[in-house]
Amino acid sequence: MLHGFLPSLLEGAAVTLSLALAALAVAILLGLAGAMAKLSSWRWARGLALIYTTLIRGVPDLLLMLLIFYGGQVGLNALALSVGHEDYIDINPYAAGVLTIGFIFGAYLTEAFRGAFLALPPGQAEAGLALGMSPRQIAWRITWPQMFRHALPGLANNWLVLIKSTAIVSVIGLSDLMTRGQQAAGTTREPFVFYLAVALIYLGFTSVSELIFAQLQKRLSTGVSQGRL
Amino acid sequence: MSFDIVVDNIALYLDGALTTLALLLISLLLGLALAIPLALLRSLQGSWISRLIWVYTYIFRGTPMLVQLFLIYYGLAQFEAVRESIFWQLLSSAWFCVCLSFTLNTCAYTTEIIAGSIRALPAGEIEAAQAIGMSRSVMFRRIVLPSALRRALPAYSNEAIFMLHGTALASIVTILDLTGAARQVNATHYIPFEAFITAALFYFLLTLILVGLFHKAEARWLKPLLPR
Numbered sequence: 030m031l032h033g034f035l036p037s038l039l040e041g042a043a044v045t046l047s048l049a050l051a052a053l054a055v056a057i058l059l060g061l062a063g064a065m066a067k068l069s070s071w072r073w074a075r076g077l078a079l080i081y082t083t084l085i086r087g088v089p090d091l092l093l094m095l096l097i098f099y100g101g102q103v104g105l106n107a108l109a110l111s112v113g114h115e116d117y118i119d120i121n122p123y124a125a126g127v128l129t130i131g132f133i134f135g136a137y138l139t140e141a142f143r144g145a146f147l148a149l150p151p152g153q154a155e156a157g158l159a160l161g162m163s164p165r166q167i168a169w170r171i172t173w174p175q176m177f178r179h180a181l182p183g184l185a186n187n188w189l190v191l192i193k194s195t196a197i198v199s200v201i202g203l204s205d206l207m208t209r210g211q212q213a214a215g216t217t218r219e220p221f222v223f224y225l226a227v228a229l230i231y232l233g234f235t236s237v238s239e240l241i242f243a244q245l246q247k248r249l250s251t252g253v254s255q256g257r258l
Numbered sequence: 259m260s261f262d263i264v265v266d267n268i269a270l271y272l273d274g275a276l277t278t279l280a281l282l283l284i285s286l287l288l289g290l291a292l293a294i295p296l297a298l299l300r301s302l303q304g305s306w307i308s309r310l311i312w313v314y315t316y317i318f319r320g321t322p323m324l325v326q327l328f329l330i331y332y333g334l335a336q337f338e339a340v341r342e343s344i345f346w347q348l349l350s351s352a353w354f355c356v357c358l359s360f361t362l363n364t365c366a367y368t369t370e371i372i373a374g375s376i377r378a379l380p381a382g383e384i385e386a387a388q389a390i391g392m393s394r395s396v397m398f399r400r401i402v403l404p405s406a407l408r409r410a411l412p413a414y415s416n417e418a419i420f421m422l423h424g425t426a427l428a429s430i431v432t433i434l435d436l437t438g439a440a441r442q443v444n445a446t447h448y449i450p451f452e453a454f455i456t457a458a459l460f461y462f463l464l465t466l467i468l469v470g471l472f473h474k475a476e477a478r479w480l481k482p483l484l485p486r
Binding site for chain 1: 289298307317319320321322324326328329332333334335336353380419422423425426427429430436437440441447450451454455457458461462465466
């Protein structure tokens with residue numbers, strides 16, 4: 030039915046999934062850093078985080094990707110030339126994709142994590158302090174594990190948006206699921222069949238993700254009583 | 259960095275901004291108009307029509323908008339029946355396909371947003387309407403929709419901003435919107451920083467305007483409903 034293009038589509042799907050997971054890791058790190066900065070008492074850290082989240086959330090992801098990929102290429106080569114490196118450097122589209130998408134969703138996760146930190150009653154950290162725990166112990170044993178329960182719904186939503194927005198990396202020439210679909214559609218002249226197959230694979234990713242997040246939510250909410258209407 | 263070339267091409271950017279705005283307005287308005295009746299039907303819990311609408315929103319919310327656009331623009335052309343039908347004139351135009359796929363996409367999200375706020379309506383409002391003997395259609399028109407649409411404003415403002423950013427995908431199928439203008443300037447003059455940063459500034463401005471408008475709308479329609 031797929032004229033032997035199924036393995037190629039699945040390879041593309043693996044690229045898409047690994048790109049999305051790597052971007053998620055970058056986004057979580059940036060999001061945590063951003064949330065800490067927004068909640069810190071240093072004014073310049075708060076200002077920097079505010080600029081980061083405002084600017085990134087005001088510009089389309091496709092445009093940011095083009096800016097980082099093409100602009101980064103020019104910038105990097107100018108920089109390399111100025112230190113005496115004369116070979117032309119090509120930016121790897123996979124790295125550009127991971128960095129751009131991670132950078133974008135880091136801004137969204139900053140807000141999710143900030144909200145989650147604020148949702149914790151201050152008594153939790155104070156109790157740790159009263160027991161003589163160090164700040165690191167308080168973060169590691171008390172605030173962070175509880176913060177993740179509050180952050181999970183936001184994290185889940187952002188992951189679903191993130192994995193769908195990986196489709197745009199096909200524009201900068203990465204051989205992801207979307208690109209493989211385009212190639213197969215062009216070769217076989219059956220675009221509907223292949224774009225439908227691509228859509229179904231994405232739908233599979235998002236459906237499985239939703240199931241996993243529902244399970245995780247259940248697990249992290251163990252021992253939390255829920256109000257009923 | 260020099261912005262001389264950008265200044266020379268500023269007309270291209272302004273045209274692109276108009277195109278982006280047109281795409282945004284067309285898809286948001288049509289999507290909202292379709293989403294309101296769909297949301298009402300979607301909130302009839304347990305009915306087959308509600309489940310059918312859920313299947314539509316689930317598929318459109320679970321796949322990338324780029325794939326939806328490609329399915330409509332490139333995919334439908336695979337079938338001879340489509341190519342020979344009276345709709346081919348429309349379906350072979352990038353503009354129409356972009357508007358169609360954007361509308362279907364935002365309609366799916368908007369339907370779930372409004373249906374969610376109908377579900378979250380305070381039970382007392384509906385009971386009050388029933389208690390004074392309102393018919394179902396009057397209740398929907400006077401009580402359910404005005405209240406649900408106001409409460410949906412914060413979530414809908416996010417959707418509108420996502421849609422503004424989503425319109426950038428139109429540049430992939432050759433439409434000269436803001437992103438398309440930037441790509442053309444970069445392709446002709448090879449100045450990626452200047453070309454894309456200019457477009458980013460335009461988008462940022464549009465986002466700010468959109469946020470401001472929704473703030474105004476919330477202050478006017480949503481604030482009076484909230485507890486003080």
